[in-house]
Amino acid sequence: MPISNAELAVIDAYWRAANYLTVGQIYLQDNPLLREPLRPEHVKPRLLGHWGTSPGLNLVYAHLNRIIRQRDRNLIFLAGPGHGGPAVVANVYLEGTYSEVYPGITQDAAGMRALFRQFSTPGGVPSHVGPQTPGSIHEGGELGYVLTHAFGAVFDQPGLVAVAVVGDGEAETGPLEGSWKGISFLNPQRDGAVLPVLHLNGYKIAGPTVLGRMSDESIARLLEGHGYEPRFVVGSDPAKVHAALARALDESFDAIERIQRRAHVDEKPRWPVIVLRTPKGWTGPHEVDGVPIEGTFRAHQVPLSGVRTNPEHLAMLEHWMKSYRPEELFDDKGRLVAQLSALAPKGHLRMGANPHANGGYPAVPLEMPDFTSYALTATPPGTEVLESTRQLGQMLRDIYAKNPTSFRLFCPDETNSNRLGAVFEGGGARCLVERTTAEDDHVSPNGRVMEVLSEHNCEGWLEGYVLTGRHGLFATYEAFALIVASMTTQHAKWLEASADLAWRKPVPSLNILLTSTCWRNDHNGFSHQGPGFMDTIVSKKGTVARVYLPPDANCLLSVADHCFRSQNYVNLVIIDKQPQLQWLDMTSAREHCARGASVWAWAGNTGDSGPDIVLACAGDIPTLETMAAAWWLRKNVPELRVRVVNVVDLMSLASPDEHPHGASNERFVELFTEDTDVVFAFHGYPGAVHQLLHGRPNAQRFHVRGYREEGTTTTPFDMVVLNRMSRFHLVLEALRRTRRRPPHADRLENACHAQLETHRAYVREHFEDMPEIRDWTWTAS
Template sequence: MNTHVKTLTPDLLHKMDAYWRAANYLSVGQIYLYDNPLLREPLKQSHVKPTLLGHWGTTPGQNFIYVHLNRVIKKYDLDMIYISGPGHGGPALVGNTYLEGTYSEVYPHITQDEAGLKKLFTQFSFPGGIPSHVSPECPGSIHEGGELGYSLSHAFGAAFDNPDLIVACVVGDGEAETGPLATAWHSNKFLNPITDGAVLPILHLNGYKIANPTVLARITYEELDQLFRGYGWKPYFVEGDEPEEMHQLMAAALEDAIVEIRRIQRQARDTHDATRPRWPMIVLNSPKGWTGPKVIDGLPNEGTFRAHQVPLHPDAAHPDHLKQLENWLRSYRPKELFDERGGLIPELAELAPQGARRMGANPHANGGLLLRDLIMPDFRNFAVNVPSPGSVLAADTHVLGEFLREVIALNQEQRNFRIFGPDETLSNRLNAVFEVTNRQWNARTEAHDEFLAADGRVMEMLSEHQCQGWLEGYLLTGRHGLFNSYEAFIHIIDSMFNQHAKWLKVTSELPWRREIASLNYLLASHVWQQAHNGFTHQDPGFIDHVTNKKAAIVRVYLPPDANCLLSVWDHCLRSRHYVNVVIAGKYQAPQWLTMEAAIAHCTQGIGVWPWAGSDRGAEPDVVMACCGDVPTLETLAAVSLLRHHLPDLNIRVINVVDLMKLVQETEHPHGLSDHDFDALFTQDKPIIFAFHGYPSLVHQLTYRRTNHANLHVHGYKEEGTITTTFDMTVLNALDRFHLALDVIKRLPQLGERGAKLKQVIQDKLVAHKHYIDQHGQDMPEIRNWTWRNPQ
């Protein structure tokens, strides 16, 4: 960077500094002012909000960045969005989108005058208003301010398959200490300069978190430079606190970075050479709370941790703070910035880009505007032929992989679908997708590598955070995708799921936000298929976490076989604005339903399987319900055992695909009415429910049902080890023998017949334990069991 050449003319420098002052003024006003927005009269206590909430420290730096990005957008006609990574930069983004006019277009009552300024200020961190961080309510945002650590992953997700987009991503130096952010610097090894856009990281190095210094601010320049060069970046440093010098330095750094990005892309696209370049980034080292009060109550403020939140507290306990606040606000010279009506003066307003080039109005930040439907194959073409229930075996996710292969193939030209996952796409048996695509990879390759290319539809890195962040950024900018993971390790992104679900909930209530494609999870290698990996890989609790979210947003599906899995995924990939969680097995397992029957069953989400039961439409003696592939298998094996030994027992078999069917219709859109639930489960008969996950979840979902007292749930009880597949079910009492024993226990009228069968079953459990201890595998009658309809 040539620091001797002045990029900005004196006139432009003066205007940009004034625009920055206007943004800073609006930011302070949002934190503090309830009235007198332009200081037309001396500031009074009544003009100040009674409760002060917000964060000042990061805000002036982000305002500084925004005005400089506006300049290069206009000069180079850039398609650019802004991601604010620091936790609470809300005043900056709200203020800047107001100055550029976007905010008033989205919210017409926030007018470009004094009355509009009063409303803008009052609503901030105020009951019925807007949050203090960058939130869904803020135009131009795809990243929630509370999502500390994920900004850079979101930025790369937005850039994938968006060749003309530049994502300016402001990374807070506190945020940079999180594991996900530290990992996300490696995203540059996955970016294709031919087909993808660019990410311009701007590390906002202002020295402090809430109360502590940041690590990156306390290492030497040389170490910081080496760190980012080691990550594969080319850093440009902008450092200081004198505004005029900093404006020139920042303008020069941005100029160099944009020219470098364009050179990289032009060279790659002209030569069709996707060799990984060294992308530019900027390190902005400016004081925390820049331009704010230097000293408060005798203690340093600007440039310290004390500037992090609300520096001044104009109240009875701090009599000097009111005047200090007024001096602070007047230091921005608002009379020079706003006209008599209260609007930004024209010569400053013209600094902002126009139309969709404004970062607040860029359609990529309202991804539903750009969303196109996937071209979908007919999932029926991938059906497993099932002549009769249980007569054939198939690996459910392997079949799904063939369907997803065609989804990828049909949408290659649209470039709007990707699969994300932490190195588990093959392990989860989605092998077929690699017949039509590769893993995108732009680091070094070797001759023995498989499925690696600069351009691919599968994104894999051994970081669940990174994969989730990439996918979220991809979806939020108008594309489609899915995340496949081992069930036990999806918990790593619990908080990321939280934030995305909250984003969907809030944006669904904003008419100007358009619906985006659903966030789709495929959880395979699940709890009942982790016998060889042991206890660490055995945890089905993610669905408990999911079901706590807003009912309008979450969906949970546990298809019992491959045809049901195909039907469910066809629905999920067509859906909008949901979080869909689908749990499926990857090993060979019995297939129960024809495709026609599977479609009907999945459409209902829950239903009686008359071919498996013996009630023949009459009132049953017992209801045996199942949810999940292994629970379904064990339930049917238990039914077969009971019907063989107790042929006059009336058993009703119910299978649940859509978990939320268990909830009352008043609590979830998919829920059953009490009448329909009772028609299925009866009002007074024992229910033996075999469930994929923790038993408490079924009780939680059904606790208000009429027959809840007779509901007895078998599921995962936190018992696991390295053992056989069937023994995992035995350890947790989910196996066919324990299910049958529970039926006998709940039906004392079986008398001696029940007692004899109980002894037979107990002997089988003893034999099972001896057999696996000696042979290391399950008994032949378990391994070779097939469904035969008892006569």
């Protein structure tokens, strides 16, 4: 049934109220309802905020309120133009959610004044749609990810619709362009729906947008090629735009309901998308100082910048705000009039109060299998060679089975490559809502392993998934994790800010597994050799950041169990997928992981005495080389007292003042002594360890060997040689740093150099490592 003119008039008034509140937040610190003439002192001394995108966001939000009420739909709202913060805050305030979450921001004149004063001011709220904004799961500070977050939010949420407003500047980014493919993974039998609203207002900060200059016909072909059914809403006449948007939303939700009623996926549905083309800075000043504003890039931020010093600008601001007729919108006490407040949905159906968006419904813990049941059987340390991540794959298979609607693996076409293929056993499959062929390997519309060759999509889907209360793992090659370093940074910042918001419920952690590491990408070459993503996580606050470097399969299983049970963290786990020596039985592995770092007494030879040198390691390949160095020293210099320390929780190196996992000073001395030199073999860039050790006793005694940006297509051992982290380099460093230099140290050093020369000649002749290197195993004597 077509919407009536009376209903459209109410929506228009609601839109005007939201626009009024948006402008007020950007400009005013007093006189919120303009009940007295506007004076310079009523205006903030610093004008911050973004007006240009806000009228479009307000328009969409107001119309969605009608959809929710009339159709009883469960909706969340994601603002891709993240600088439209004042618009979303305005709407959450109008619907009443904001005052419930922040009781000091009351729904009256005093509360409106407080709302205005807090925006983009010290001690207030930021200009972005951040975690401080109820109903948000999307930080728009960096553009490009709104659709990935929206799709992640609706996976396994059949009753949920995520409406994602995509700005036309944002639409130029690579991640957004790739994220249109989300509908190829959206199964209407078990998932919710995403309704994108592509908002074209023509400009970025200073230049035109690509899509803004394209014709409607070209945009239609583009979106249809992606598999969508576009509906266009175009114009600048509010009455006509209101009617067209109401019609487009009704048709879109009719289409969504038809798709979901079909309850089968014989072919990919054509999901709706709305293209909204309205002027940038719509309803704002048309011209300022003789220069056009509305509909140009000049409306992007603050259209009137000289309000406190220029009387003409001040008068224009007053005229602009009064053009929304606030006296019709708010009563004598400053409350939204009853007719308009009735437009907003009630209770949890309000988009700002939707539990999915405010930490999800209380996240149900995963039903976890006993991780010890996947343990490798006890053998002498360093004698059995196996692929550690293959054991994790078996654990993931059973997590899937126990949690069929609340766990997913996200992996860019690398599940088998990363040795996690056990997830396909027992009917598991890769999700793809496209045609399948007989040659496909475990591909089905009903699959729940999310493989797409886009790190942005995988990481963004997982963010949306965990922020709405479910659990998952993002697994990728180490070097390519840097593609999403900024996304993970934004998520970490979201968690940091959320920690101060009691009303936001805890969410499952963002778990990231990096395999195909720099040390074992000898076959792929220099481009695949980069451990820098770890530095991104190490730099984040200790309240949210965790980095684990398990040396073997049993430690990996213990760490994974902990990560999947945790909340409100970014957990980074790094271990290679290639066959590697196994070191600890499960009992020892659990104890080691619980401690974060341990002395491996069986690997050293100090007896009851203190060490002459400490060999420390963090990471699987550094552990291998350290163990081989300790073995070499025990064999050739038995009188030298060597202690071996393995670090699995990297943050245990940090001061407890900097990170909650930091070992106490007493525990730190227990591990590394107070004054003995430490030769530290590290998985990543050495600077990360030095950063963590700042403030520890005699930190200068730590001599870190790690990745030095040396690499090529070569052999596994040659990689550690090139980066001077080989067993022979560690032995040389130990002999140089030991407190008691052996009498025949010169001969031992020459032997190490000779081994390195022999290695260099051998690999160039035979194209593989020497047998004594590649077949080395640990022995106690």
